[in-house]
Amino acid sequence: DAGITQSPRHKVTETGTPVTLRCHQTENHRYMYWYRQDPGHGLRLIHYSYGVKDTDKGEVSDGYSVSRSKTEDFLLTLESATSSQTSVYFCAISAPPGGRENIQYFGAGTRLSVL
């Protein structure tokens, strides 16, 4: 998985509890992304980061926050989990868009169930 580690791989939590998912990369890529994957919706971008402390929202950012204090780590936090956030979450990394290597590399995913 191109030097990308997501943790945990599986998590079951209760509605209203905070949850943090971690993405760690060893590739030194500047861009990192969090997606959620749901049946019938494909992949939807939640947040992305274009450098340390530089983040921006994607199309489904409500209810999620992110932080990036180091190049290699990108954290996704659900401040108060809801059942609608039950999903599979993927982290991805890439070189900056615009280059010929504008390819995203994905982690193995985190399966989150909110009961």
Place this chain on the structure above:
Amino acid sequence: AQSVTQLDSQVPVFEEAPVELRCNYSSSVSVYLFWYVQYPNQGLQLLLKYLSGSTLVKGINGFEAEFNKSQTSFHLRKPSVHISDTAEYFCAVTPRDDKIIFGKGTRLHILP
């Protein structure tokens, strides 16, 4: 705005038969095009990409795709599928200076 449409959500095909997974995109600017594959319980991995040059692109595992600018299509093909090709396939497009946009995926079911 750019968008990607994968015309089939599921495609069943018999083993050793040919397959085509369809992808159309809309964009007002030049784009790069990709196909990613997701095997069960795994993340996505790059199958092939079109950046420029020859419109016929060959990827891993015997897959190829053809870029058709006039029809804004990037269909994926394989002449003979194997049971191991069972997966979900995602078409993706990226304007050359912006984020990637994924289609909703096509599940390929290989029938024995």
